[in-house]
Amino acid sequence: MIKDADTELREIRLAGGAQGFNWLPVFVAEKLGLFEKHGLTIDLRRMGSLELATDAVRAGDADLTIGPPEGAIADYLAGGPLRLVAAQAVRLPMALVTRPEIMTIEDLKGKTIGTSSLREGTAIYTQIVLAQHGLHYPGDYEFAMSGIHTERWEALRKGEIDCAPQPAPWSFLAEDNGYNLIARVHDAIPEIVFTAVFGCEGWLAANRDTVLRFLRALAEAYDFANDPANEDFCVPVFQSITTKDDPDLAGRGFAYMRDLGMWPEGLEITPTALATTVDLMVQTGLADATHRDQALQAFDKSYLADL
Numbered sequence: 527m528i529k530d531a532d533t534e535l536r537e538i539r540l541a542g543g544a545q546g547f548n549w550l551p552v553f554v555a556e557k558l559g560l561f562e563k564h565g566l567t568i569d570l571r572r573m574g575s576l577e578l579a580t581d582a583v584r585a586g587d588a589d590l591t592i593g594p595p596e597g598a599i600a601d602y603l604a605g606g607p608l609r610l611v612a613a614q615a616v617r618l619p620m621a622l623v624t625r626p627e628i629m630t631i632e633d634l635k636g637k638t639i640g641t642s643s644l645r646e647g648t649a650i651y652t653q654i655v656l657a658q659h660g661l662h663y664p665g666d667y668e669f670a671m672s673g674i675h676t677e678r679w680e681a682l683r684k685g686e687i688d689c690a691p692q693p694a695p696w697s698f699l700a701e702d703n704g705y706n707l708i709a710r711v712h713d714a715i716p717e718i719v720f721t722a723v724f725g726c727e728g729w730l731a732a733n734r735d736t737v738l739r740f741l742r743a744l745a746e747a748y749d750f751a752n753d754p755a756n757e758d759f760c761v762p763v764f765q766s767i768t769t770k771d772d773p774d775l776a777g778r779g780f781a782y783m784r785d786l787g788m789w790p791e792g793l794e795i796t797p798t799a800l801a802t803t804v805d806l807m808v809q810t811g812l813a814d815a816t817h818r819d820q821a822l823q824a825f826d827k828s829y830l831a832d833l
Contacts, residue, residue: 535562536736541571541579541588543642544674546767547693547779548615548721549592551789553763555747564739575674576643583725584608589733590740594647595722595824596807602824603817607726610825612741612793614721617786618651618711619779621697623682624689626704631659633708637688640672640681645812647720648691653810655714695769695779712786719795719803720788730826741793741833748789757781792833795825 542549552568555561561568571588573579580597582588584606598608628634634656641649653663661667672681678690679700691711692700701707723741730737751760757780765776783789790796804821807813813821 535565535567536733536739537567537569538590538736538740539569539571539588541573541582541591543573543576543579543593544676545570545572546674547619547764547783548788549767550760550764550780550783551614551744551747551751552592553767554751554760555743557759557763558747558750560743560746561740564743566736566739566743576647577645580608586726586729589729590723590725590737592723593721594643595719595724595803596645596647596650596812598722598724599804599807599821599824600645600812603813603821607728608724608824609727609730610719610722610724610795611730611737611829612723612744613719613790613795613799614723614744614793615788616717616720616790616794616796616799617783617788618715618718618720619694619783619786619788620648620651620691620711621694621707622652622655622689622709622711623692623697623700624706624708625682625685626706628688629706629708631656631661631708634689635661635666638668638670638686640678640687640690641669642672642674642678644669644671650806650810650812651711651715652691654806655709655711657809658714693779694782695775698778698782699769699772699775715802715806717796717799717802718806719799722795723793727826730829734829737829738832741829745791745793745833748791748793751789752784752791754784757784760784793830795827795830800825 579591601608764780769776
């Protein structure tokens with residue numbers, strides 16, 4: 527592919543927790559050579575947890591990260607340097623999966639739910655879904671730090687937890703194995719900034735052209751992945767980062783996410799998605815209601831405006 531006029535490849539150290547299913551467009555962009563086309567080389571850094579990825583960017587050990595935005599928004603409210611620059615996923619392809627004997631949300635009273643973080647992502651969405659059915663945290667149930675979705679699945683199978691919020695296709699895998707899908711998170715939260723691209727304000731400003739190159743490459747990958755004509759190309763990529771040895775399950779998971787509208791055109795963070803994210807932080811005690819409008823400013827719109 528023809529590169530931009532600047533022929534020297536610029537490196538971006540890109541951190542993430544598990545770098546799993548929602549990272550599909552990143553790996554599609556790599557496989558298509560889109561980063562190189564835009565004059566970039568990507569150093570992928572798998573940190574093992576959401577918090578460690580966020581901390582790596584804050585400490586200058588990585589340039590950008592892709593992950594749930596709550597950590598960056600909380601950092602901004604505390605006077606920190608983190609800023610959101612683009613959406614990475616705006617739908618929640620997740621379901622609450624329970625042990626076979628647990629049939630309803632109400633049955634989760636007094637039970638233990640696995641999560642990868644108490645401050646970001648799954649724990650927040652779970653609290654919202656359960657609160658709509660009269661169960662509140664803390665008090666009505668407990669969270670256990672069980673790790674990312676693959677680790678939560680193992681904990682559920684071993685009986686270490688009673689419920690796990692699981693993304694497709696692992697929710698489908700659980701259902702195929704006799705576990706119950708008692709709620710789909712998307713039904714309760716239809717639009718949200720599930721994951722976002724963010725970095726430190728100083729690095730972003732000093733490397734604005736590099737950031738824009740990265741976002742343009744990602745935007746092309748989103749368009750490619752969202753086109754059903756490219757499913758045969760995308761499913762093996764999705765399989766390589768998810769189900770590994772089960773192409774049928776990978777195909778189900780990829781099609782579900784694509785058709786749900788998970789990867790937004792132009793990396794757009796809509797006002798509704800951002801407001802939902804902040805409002806859920808307020809509802810779950812991660813942000814003060816008096817700071818709601820300030821929290822919305824954690825998103826620097828100028829980068830998407832310049833794509």
